[in-house]
Amino acid sequence: MNKLFKNRKGQNTVEYLLMLAVVVGVVLIAGVALKKYMPTLFSSIQGMINGAASTLGASGGNN
Numbered sequence: 001m002n003k004l005f006k007n008r009k010g011q012n013t014v015e016y017l018l019m020l021a022v023v024v025g026v027v028l029i030a031g032v033a034l035k036k037y038m039p040t041l042f043s044s045i046q047g048m049i050n051g052a053a054s055t056l057g058a059s060g061g062n063n
Helices: 002-059
Strands: none
Touching: none
């Protein structure tokens, strides 16, 4: 009976490792697929931040 429970624990570990491997694979594939869009995205975000900072700077930060 003890052997049966030990095997199940090992099986659970293998299942978790397989799920982790799948998640890592999906993240890597998504990263490669989105790699060409990242510079444009970061430039756009930087422009938005700079625009907001200039607006706040021009108004003196007072509401």
